[in-house]
Amino acid sequence: QVQLVESGGGSVQAGGSLRLYCSVSGHNSDQYDIGWFRQAPGREREGVSCFSRRDGNIIYARPVRGRFIMSRNNAGDTIVLNMNDLKPEDTATYFCAALGIRAAYCRPDEVDYYGQGTQVTVSS
Numbered sequence: 001q002v003q004l005v006e007s008g009g010g011s012v013q014a015g016g017s018l019r020l021y022c023s024v025s026g027h028n029s030d031q032y033d034i035g036w037f038r039q040a041p042g043r044e045r046e047g048v049s050c051f052s053r054r055d056g057n058i059i060y061a062r063p064v065r066g067r068f069i070m071s072r073n074n075a076g077d078t079i080v081l082n083m084n085d086l087k088p089e090d091t092a093t094y095f096c097a098a099l100g101i102r103a104a105y106c107r108p109d110e111v112d113y114y115g116q117g118t119q120v121t122v123s124s
Contacts, residue, residue: 002026004034004096004115011121016086018120022079022096033099034079035059035106036070037114038092047106049081050099059106063089086122093117 008020024034035050049070050059058070069082079096096115103110 002029002032002098002113004098004113006094006096006115006118009094009118009120011123012086014087014122014124017082017084018086019083020081020094020118022115024077024079024098029098030076031101032112033101033103034072035097035099036081037095037097037108037111039095040092045108047108048094050103050106061106088122088124091120091122093119
């Protein structure tokens with residue numbers, strides 16, 4: 001079982017920045033890739049950014065490329081999502097996620113565990 005606890009988020013005006021944190025713990029948590037997903041009201045959950053342990057690459061969804069940056073500490077138990085130049089369409093509940101070792105596309109069907117989520121609201 002992997003535990004994921006998000007923090008950060010909140011409300012900001014368009015063009016502003018926010019930072020999300022994910023604390024990762026649990027049995028064999030280092031065997032999972034970690035990513036961020038989001039879900040807006042009335043929309044399906046979508047991948048935002050995922051870190052691959054196999055090759056060290058980070059996948060970013062097209063809508064956030066150049067604006068969001070994902071990083072982690074050396075221990076790999078804290079994942080940070082820096083969100084810059086936020087837009088109203090970024091408004092959603094953001095979830096930290098643990099993906100199986102075969103994950104390759106940062107898709108919801110590759111996720112084994114989700115955190116409880118944290119709200120991000122961007123006003124125009």
